[in-house]
Amino acid sequence: xxYSILHELKPLFYPRSxxxxxxxxxDEKPGNRFIKVLRAFGYKGKIFxxxxxxxxxxxxxxxxxxxAIPEKVDLVNINTPAQHVPxxxxxxxxxxxxxxxxxxxxxxxxxxxxxxxxxxxxxxxxEKIRIVGPNCFGVYCPAGGLTLxxxxxxxxxxxNVGVISQSGGWxxxxxxxxxxxxxxxxxxxxxxxxxxxxxVSLLEYLAxxxxxxxxxxxxxxxxxxxxxxxxxxxxxGKKPLIIxxxxxxxxxxxxxxxxxxSIAGEQSTWNAFFKQTGAVQVNSxxxxxxxxxxxxxxxxxxxxxxxxxxxxxxxxxxxxxxxxKFNLNIPASTTDILRKIRTLLPPQGTSIRNxxxxxxxxLPAAILKQVIEILLEWEKIDLIVVNRLFFYGNEQLMGEKxxxxxxxxxxVIQMKRIASKPLVxxxxxxASGPDMIGLEIDRRKVRTMFLNEGIFTTASLFRLVRALSNxxxxxxxxxxxxxx
Numbered sequence: 129x130x131y132s133i134l135h136e137l138k139p140l141f142y143p144r145s146x147x148x149x150x151x152x153x154x155d156e157k158p159g160n161r162f163i164k165v166l167r168a169f170g171y172k173g174k175i176f177x178x179x180x181x182x183x184x185x186x187x188x189x190x191x192x193x194x195x196a197i198p199e200k201v202d203l204v205n206i207n208t209p210a211q212h213v214p215x216x217x218x219x220x221x222x223x224x225x226x227x228x229x230x231x232x233x234x235x236x237x238x239x240x241x242x243x244x245x246x247x248x249x250x251x252x253x254x255e256k257i258r259i260v261g262p263n264c265f266g267v268y269c270p271a272g273g274l275t276l277x278x279x280x281x282x283x284x285x286x287x288n289v290g291v292i293s294q295s296g297g298w299x300x301x302x303x304x305x306x307x308x309x310x311x312x313x314x315x316x317x318x319x320x321x322x323x324x325x326x327x328v329s330l331l332e333y334l335a336x337x338x339x340x341x342x343x344x345x346x347x348x349x350x351x352x353x354x355x356x357x358x359x360x361x362x363x364x365g366k367k368p369l370i371i372x373x374x375x376x377x378x379x380x381x382x383x384x385x386x387x388x389x390s391i392a393g394e395q396s397t398w399n400a401f402f403k404q405t406g407a408v409q410v411n412s413x414x415x416x417x418x419x420x421x422x423x424x425x426x427x428x429x430x431x432x433x434x435x436x437x438x439x440x441x442x443x444x445x446x447x448x449x450x451x452x453k454f455n456l457n458i459p460a461s462t463t464d465i466l467r468k469i470r471t472l473l474p475p476q477g478t479s480i481r482n483x484x485x486x487x488x489x490x491l492p493a494a495i496l497k498q499v500i501e502i503l504l505e506w507e508k509i510d511l512i513v514v515n516r517l518f519f520y521g522n523e524q525l526m527g528e529k530x531x532x533x534x535x536x537x538x539x540v541i542q543m544k545r546i547a548s549k550p551l552v553x554x555x556x557x558x559a560s561g562p563d564m565i566g567l568e569i570d571r572r573k574v575r576t577m578f579l580n581e582g583i584f585t586t587a588s589l590f591r592l593v594r595a596l597s598n599x600x601x602x603x604x605x606x607x608x609x610x611x612x
Contacts, residue, residue: 225257286339290334327347346374408602439488512552553584
């Protein structure tokens with residue numbers, strides 16, 4: 129089956145030609161926009177257009193039907209009203225086309241008539257064509273030159289993260305959010321109602337795809353729970369699977385049914401699923417984003433014992449509370465650590481017991497470097513967190529540029545290059561008013577510098593610790609599973 133599904137879905141992800149059905153000769157419809165998006169994204173294959181009367185649309189020769197196209201078509205993109213979709217699928221089968229994506233909505237999510245249309249589409253397919261959708265945004269595959277309807281400016285570079293999602297909106301946000309972490313994708317599939325290719329078959333594909341090393345998903349319902357469980361279980365310790373399951377509340381279940389017509393499932397069932405498979409459960413968009421990203425930065429393993437370096441007593445108190453909430457440890461400093469760091473910091477206004485309160489977020493870069501050097505030698509520590517030290521913002525917040533800002537950032541980067549343990553950082557959004565946009569620009573510049581050096585960053589300690597806990601939990605479970 130592994131070879132079969134990789135081979136079977138090749139036209140979907142790597143089409144040499146695409147036919148777009150549902151374009152207008154006068155107005156800009158979704159089909160017209162999709163053609164423009166494909167061209168802007170840089171698709172290199174042939175594009176065909178189907179229109180009943182036009183001879184040319186957007187500079188492309190138009191054909192009255194799919195069967196009238198004189199060349200082979202790998203993938204069909206469908207944007208017509210729902211009632212026309214079954215006949216278009218019939219035409220696809222007659223022409224020997226093996227893949228289609230149906231952007232059109234108006235199927236089971238709208239009621240009984242829509243359910244009947246879905247049945248008609250399935251019958252028309254005769255199991256001879258693989259379909260994404262309906263009610264979706266389609267496929268984003270940089271290596272294949274494909275992008276989603278809203279994505280002409282998505283990154284062109286391929287990566288190792290695969291995504292399956294019933295929501296097109298969340299996928300769009302996720303791609304841009306992940307780009308801020310420099311995370312790149314192998315394949316992203318917005319599959320909507322999933323009348324053919326769904327969470328089960330797409331998970332099976334990504335499980336076998338050699339380009340995909342990490343799998344993230346937003347799911348509303350499951351068609352074949354037993355098979356999905358089997359595939360997810362087979363991934364444990366091989367490819368991390370991170371799932372945001374929508375619709376577990378009463379209101380959420382109702383919204384799921386009106387969104388994609390799916391049946392959401394019960395909380396207890398999903399609790400058992402996560403326990404049996406070792407998949408990572410997340411509960412928000414931000415948690416899905418942060419957790420996916422951290423898997424691309426850290427080497428497999430558990431990072432449960434932390435050293436936290438920050439500027440301010442309250443920062444350390446909050447850090448202790450957050451870490452305990454997520455079962456991460458902040459070991460107390462040893463006598464040797466206390467002795468070494470005491471020579472660097474004044475006794476007044478500082479704390480060196482871990483968390484390490486440097487006394488000020490404006491710590492001299494040379495001192496920061498020495499403190500990191502000492503903590504890297506501490507055997508009990510798995511990872512060092514740099515939190516609430518100013519690498520940017522002084523000029524906007526205090527009216528003066530402090531040169532140590534740049535030096536502090538350089539010190540962290542220098543230590544990362546020689547470190548035997550991971551360094552991660554919190555880069556807070558210090559102010560969000562419209563007159564402080566320059567501060568946010570500076571923050572993003574520092575974030576880019578850190579990420580380019582492999583230093584994982586988030587905008588808050590809570591988000592970092594939550595992602596780190598998910599990461600450590602996953603690899604601990606995988607290790608226990610292997611030892612059985």
